[in-house]
Amino acid sequence: MSEAAGRPRPFVSRAGMMLGIRLSAPFLPGIIVFGSAFGTSAAQKGLTLTETVLSSALVFAGASQLVSLELWRDDWDFASVAAISLLVFTVNARMILMGASLHSWAGSLPGRTLWPSLYLLTDANWIISERYRREGGLDFGVMIGPGILFWFIWVFVAVPGYLLGSFVEDPRRFGFDFVMPIVFAGMCVPMWKGRQDLFPWLAAGVASALTAALFSGYAFIVVGALTGALTAAILPGADDA
Amino acid sequence: MPDIDLSASPGAVTALVWMAFATYLCRAGGFWLMAHVPITARVRRALAALPGSIMISTVLPLGVKAGPSAIAALVVAVLVMMRWRRDIVALAAGLATLSALRALGV
Numbered sequence: 001m002s003e004a005a006g007r008p009r010p011f012v013s014r015a016g017m018m019l020g021i022r023l024s025a026p027f028l029p030g031i032i033v034f035g036s037a038f039g040t041s042a043a044q045k046g047l048t049l050t051e052t053v054l055s056s057a058l059v060f061a062g063a064s065q066l067v068s069l070e071l072w073r074d075d076w077d078f079a080s081v082a083a084i085s086l087l088v089f090t091v092n093a094r095m096i097l098m099g100a101s102l103h104s105w106a107g108s109l110p111g112r113t114l115w116p117s118l119y120l121l122t123d124a125n126w127i128i129s130e131r132y133r134r135e136g137g138l139d140f141g142v143m144i145g146p147g148i149l150f151w152f153i154w155v156f157v158a159v160p161g162y163l164l165g166s167f168v169e170d171p172r173r174f175g176f177d178f179v180m181p182i183v184f185a186g187m188c189v190p191m192w193k194g195r196q197d198l199f200p201w202l203a204a205g206v207a208s209a210l211t212a213a214l215f216s217g218y219a220f221i222v223v224g225a226l227t228g229a230l231t232a233a234i235l236p237g238a239d240d241a
Numbered sequence: 242m243p244d245i246d247l248s249a250s251p252g253a254v255t256a257l258v259w260m261a262f263a264t265y266l267c268r269a270g271g272f273w274l275m276a277h278v279p280i281t282a283r284v285r286r287a288l289a290a291l292p293g294s295i296m297i298s299t300v301l302p303l304g305v306k307a308g309p310s311a312i313a314a315l316v317v318a319v320l321v322m323m324r325w326r327r328d329i330v331a332l333a334a335g336l337a338t339l340s341a342l343r344a345l346g347v
Binding site: 025026047048049050051054055058059060061064068074075076077080081082084085086088089092093094095096097098099100101102103104107114115118119121127130131163172173174175176178179180181182183184185186187188189190191192193196197200201203204205207208209211212213220221222223224225226227228229230231232233234235237 | 245246247248249250252253254255256257258259260261262263264265266267268269270271272274275276280282283284285286287288289290291292293294295296297298299300301302303304305306307311314315316318319321322323326328329331332335336339340343344
């Protein structure tokens with residue numbers, strides 16, 4: 001990981017978008033099932049169909065959309081809008097770290113490409129991008145392509161979910177509630193770079209598990225990930241001059 | 242077919258727009274932040290450890306919370322990935338493990 005002047009530049013191509021879409025296949029069943037499950041939950045909470053589709057289209061972040069239903073109401077004032085936005089922010093705060101991680105790869109893309117495309121960042125295309133980048137890839141289309149596909153699927157499946165109920169009677173039965181953690185676990189393998197990862201990963205694991213045990217909510221991802229990164233920063237590294 | 246309410250209350254739309262804004266701040270915030278942080282050797286090491294740390298911090302607490310069948314599924318996914326390096330195979334093996342153990346009542 002050199003910051004040298006001759007560093008290859010990131011770019012976006014149609015081929016990269018298609019490659020990203022091919023790499024996204026493992027995520028599609030989970031996205032279809034949970035996108036429709038959000039529609040079903042929203043119907044039960046009393047959102048109109050339009051509000052449900054707008055949530056999927058605008059927010060486009062499943063866990064935070066589901067959690068936000070807990071604070072959904074008929075009458076909105078400043079305080080209730082602020083509260084639900086803050087809740088959504090805390091559930092999605094992990095994406096700040098995902099973006100920070102991708103910055104050293106794609107940060108030099110032109111802003112007119114970069115800033116709009118970040119609207120499409122999700123757990124799934126983040127992990128696709130991290131693995132592709134680890135293998136030396138430079139095409140940010142690998143993030144954008146699946147993002148566009150996921151957005152259309154996510155928005156579309158909310159409608160039958162809302163009108164007809166969930167596609168899969170009990171998503172738990174086939175493990176659909178656990179697709180993302182299973183993929184993340186598998187992806188830890190190619191992410192492992194050697195002994196320098198041992199203490200950061202241990203620190204991340206302990207900190208996240210403790211945070212999850214002590215506090216409700218979603219702080220555990222951010223606390224654990226920051227602890228791992230800080231541990232790596234504090235430990236002496238091979239690249240210290 | 243029941244009547245479908247296609248309306249959206251102004252309050253709900255306001256809330257959704259702010260929720261979307263909060264989410265975009267998360268999506269773009271890390272990029273914006275790192276454009277303003279000098280990249281020292283320490284920062285570089287922190288960033289290198291970040292993806293793995295995010296994955297561990299997501300997987301471990303969710304596994305512990307979801308119980309033994311989930312932990313078994315995660316372990317199987319890691320082992321399969323170590324052997325075959327194919328994410329879709331690891332996912333299939335993890336899901337098979339999870340649904341089998343759940344069906345057995347674990």
